[in-house]
Amino acid sequence: MQESGAAGGGTRELVSPHDWRARIESRLANTRPRHAMEDWLTPGLSLQESRAMNAYFPTAPIPAAVLVPLIEREDELTVLLTQRASQLKNHAGQISFPGGRIEPKDAGPSEAALREAHEEIGLEARFISVVGYLADHILLTGFRVTPVVGFVRPGFELLLARGEVQDTFEVPLSHVFEPANHLARRRRFGEMPGELQVWDIEYDGHIIWGATAGMLLNLYRLCVTEDVATIRDLAGLRDE
Numbered sequence: 058m059q060e061s062g063a064a065g066g067g068t069r070e071l072v073s074p075h076d077w078r079a080r081i082e083s084r085l086a087n088t089r090p091r092h093a094m095e096d097w098l099t100p101g102l103s104l105q106e107s108r109a110m111n112a113y114f115p116t117a118p119i120p121a122a123v124l125v126p127l128i129e130r131e132d133e134l135t136v137l138l139t140q141r142a143s144q145l146k147n148h149a150g151q152i153s154f155p156g157g158r159i160e161p162k163d164a165g166p167s168e169a170a171l172r173e174a175h176e177e178i179g180l181e182a183r184f185i186s187v188v189g190y191l192a193d194h195i196l197l198t199g200f201r202v203t204p205v206v207g208f209v210r211p212g213f214e215l216l217l218a219r220g221e222v223q224d225t226f227e228v229p230l231s232h233v234f235e236p237a238n239h240l241a242r243r244r245r246f247g248e249m250p251g252e253l254q255v256w257d258i259e260y261d262g263h264i265i266w267g268a269t270a271g272m273l274l275n276l277y278r279l280c281v282t283e284d285v286a287t288i289r290d291l292a293g294l295r296d297e
Contacts, residue, residue, distance in 0.1 A: 081280060082188055091190065092120075100275070121157060125276065129208055139153050139222045140263075142222060160172075171207075190293030232260055241256060256271075
């Protein structure tokens, strides 16, 4: 199976959907958070494209972390997403991963992501196995976000914090990783001149866009590429 697509760029051999778990594990094994400014990614963009935007990055972004929860359903992996409450100050109503600011009490991004997932949707850490990290993503709204990727064992029960989360839903990872589902859009970012091409993902009436779509597409690119430099750019730091 081959992919020649919008978000991927070029032609690559795709991995069988049943092998995504193994591919994610191999790409993120032994990674740790990557915080240096020269390594920040703009969601959905390559490192080279992101570096071209660094003049517009916030000067003192707030450290944050999100959990990218991949649920191990019987037939395939799914991605658990939240719809944020409409009254929130930041990103109201958007489709998001559970997550938030890294607090002083948190030992690091992983602990923050697990804590936020429990506080926001009641997902208990005992069901989650953290596999590794994507490189930090910078949001022009003022946050530097570390995506923490984890496999989630079924059997959990969710309890939503209604002041923060309106709803949750699952998307098959095979749908997220299908290039035909990556819809090109052009949007403005902050004070940047002109527009950039970005990608949305639609599923069952939901539009996944912005930082969430960008992080999912960077996870996809990490899984399908064989280029060593691209793997290094997209994943967290790895001890050689």
